[in-house]
Amino acid sequence: MKNKFLLFIFVAASFFNTNFIAHSEESIEDIIKGRKAIFSNNAKLAKRVNILLREFEVEEAEPIIFEMSKNYENLLNYFPENSKEGYGTEALPIIWEEKDAFNALMQKAADDMLQLAKVMEEVDDIQATYKKLMWANCNACHSRYRKPH
Ligand code: HEC
Secondary structure, eight states: OHHHHHHHHHHHHHHHHHHHHHHHHHHHHHHHHHHHHHHHHHHHHHHHHHHHHHTTOHHHHHHHHHHHHHHHHHHGGGOOGGGSSSTTOOBOTHHHHSHHHHHHHHHHHHHHHHHHHHHTTTOSOHHHHHIIIIIHHHHHHHHHHBOOO
């Protein structure tokens, strides 16, 4: 009787244990695939903003610019310590060696999009402005923190 009870505890404990491991494994996959999806989406949105601003369609561009900014802020949560490798990630380990600088660059990318929305109606050279406040941040980050591809 006592043995059966102990066996029950053992089986129950190992069930929770493997369940827990399986679950955290799944979250890493969710995180890496999740951030890739957000970056892909932002790349698509950036192309759209580029097309709209070239034609001075500022009203149509504005909500997309805000969405990109929010996506960047959200991405700050997508680089936990346990998501350095696997699932085809192109993130480089240096991100976690200088996490503050990486986060600052992500925050700058988010802030620059808000700045773009603020100045886009008044600037003389709209193309130079979105190059500086939108595209330059992609390159600044990728050249240091993403695998060459
Ligand atoms: C602050 C850093 C940072 C900024 C800013 C940034 N990226 Fe990235 N990007 C990354 C990192 C890191 C990855 C790799 C993510 C991974 O594979 O886990 C990535 C991945 C990507 C991917 C590949 C997604 C996939 O499916 O694998 C695309 C496309 C992309 N970025 C486009 C852009 C564009 C376009 C911009 C600017 C409008 C931009 N990124 C701005 C850091 C950044």
